[in-house]
Amino acid sequence: MHEMGIAMQIMDIVKSAIPKDMPDPKVSAINLKVGKLTAIVPESLRFCFTIASRDTPFADAKLVIEEVPVRVVCKECRAESVITGPDFSCSQCKSRELAIITGRELTVASIELAEPED
Amino acid sequence: MEIKVVRKVLDANDIMAGENRAMFAKKGVFVFNLMSSPGSGKTTLLVETLTRLAGKVRAGVVVGDICTTHDADRLAVTGVPVVQVNTDEFGGDCHLAAHVIRRACEGMDLDDLDLLIVENIGNLVCPAEFDIGEDKRGVMLSVTEGEDKPIKYPLMFRVCDMAILSKVDLLPYLDYDPDLALRNITCVNAQIPIFQLSTKTGQGFEAWMSWLIGKVQAKKGAA
Numbered sequence: 001m002h003e004m005g006i007a008m009q010i011m012d013i014v015k016s017a018i019p020k021d022m023p024d025p026k027v028s029a030i031n032l033k034v035g036k037l038t039a040i041v042p043e044s045l046r047f048c049f050t051i052a053s054r055d056t057p058f059a060d061a062k063l064v065i066e067e068v069p070v071r072v073v074c075k076e077c078r079a080e081s082v083i084t085g086p087d088f089s090c091s092q093c094k095s096r097e098l099a100i101i102t103g104r105e106l107t108v109a110s111i112e113l114a115e116p117e118d
Numbered sequence: 119m120e121i122k123v124v125r126k127v128l129d130a131n132d133i134m135a136g137e138n139r140a141m142f143a144k145k146g147v148f149v150f151n152l153m154s155s156p157g158s159g160k161t162t163l164l165v166e167t168l169t170r171l172a173g174k175v176r177a178g179v180v181v182g183d184i185c186t187t188h189d190a191d192r193l194a195v196t197g198v199p200v201v202q203v204n205t206d207e208f209g210g211d212c213h214l215a216a217h218v219i220r221r222a223c224e225g226m227d228l229d230d231l232d233l234l235i236v237e238n239i240g241n242l243v244c245p246a247e248f249d250i251g252e253d254k255r256g257v258m259l260s261v262t263e264g265e266d267k268p269i270k271y272p273l274m275f276r277v278c279d280m281a282i283l284s285k286v287d288l289l290p291y292l293d294y295d296p297d298l299a300l301r302n303i304t305c306v307n308a309q310i311p312i313f314q315l316s317t318k319t320g321q322g323f324e325a326w327m328s329w330l331i332g333k334v335q336a337k338k339g340a341a
Binding site: 002005006009010012013014017018019032037038039040085086087088089096097100105106107108109110111112113115 | 119120121122123124125126127128129130211212213243244246247268269270272273276302304305306307308309
């Protein structure tokens with residue numbers, strides 16, 4: 001529901017990552033990590049980004065979204081599990097005392113710049 | 119050419135939330151972020167809670183809505199300072215972000231407060247994503263909603279530190295299975311306390327009030 005705001009934040013981060021001395025930079029790809037346990041819908045984010053990036057150096061940038069699974073560690077038996085539904089329990093001992101390791105990411109990992117044309 | 123960035127998209131919000139948290143810690147104000155879907159009874163709960171806290175805890179409220187000051191008007195009756203935030207000026211945002219809380223606090227004297235309650239915008243999705251600098255997060259679920267809300271909105275129930283099942287006085291008239299609702303909360307987050315209460319009859323209020331007052335006192339003691 002707030003993907004437009006997220007798209008604008010991504011543009012700010014990308015803007016500040018482009019080397020200042022680069023003439024006419026063209027961003028070809030933005031690599032994102034989006035955890036499965038976030039309130040972000042990748043399709044909505046792509047749609048918002050397409051609109052928000054019009055007439056900017058990122059207009060042709062591909063939004064590459066790597067979805068990060070929800071990985072937890074059990075506080076009882078120390079086993080790691082991947083949570084794929086709303087049932088937060090250890091896959092080994094069924095304990096519900098868990099700590100989240102991954103799945104809450106919403107990160108710009110890197111950007112790719114098109115090689116300048118001669 | 120690839121340039122490594124590795125920056126959290128919500129960095130700007132998280133940094134400001136950290137600053138808010140430091141400001142609240144310095145003032146010894148316990149900040150409670152109350153979230154739920156629209157209509158679960160957040161404002162009614164707070165009116166009753168603030169009335170009971172009068173003379174014991176100095177409280178203030180920041181209440182968020184997209185439009186209208188109806189909630190602030192209802193809360194003002196309790197005599198506590200209330201700041202209404204309407205997010206339509208921020209593009210109709212579906213949540214309160216850290217900078218909005220910062221601005222709202224400029225209209226309050228934090229030195230005169232022990233407790234700041236943030237009544238977030240009615241929404242079980244987006245508010246879960248935004249740290250505002252609070253100490254504890256609570257999610258409220260009323261018995262007129264589905265028992266499966268916790269498993270439909272797992273992020274919200276996972277990030278909260280406590281849950282409230284409200285309007286339990288209506289249970290005799292509904293086909294609602296409260297045990298199933300509790301099991302669903304536990305399924306997503308087994309580690310949080312759950313308070314079943316009715317603002318109308320006062321049932322279950324003691325436990326909720328003593329949880330809240332305990333947190334306020336602990337924060338005051340730590341400041």
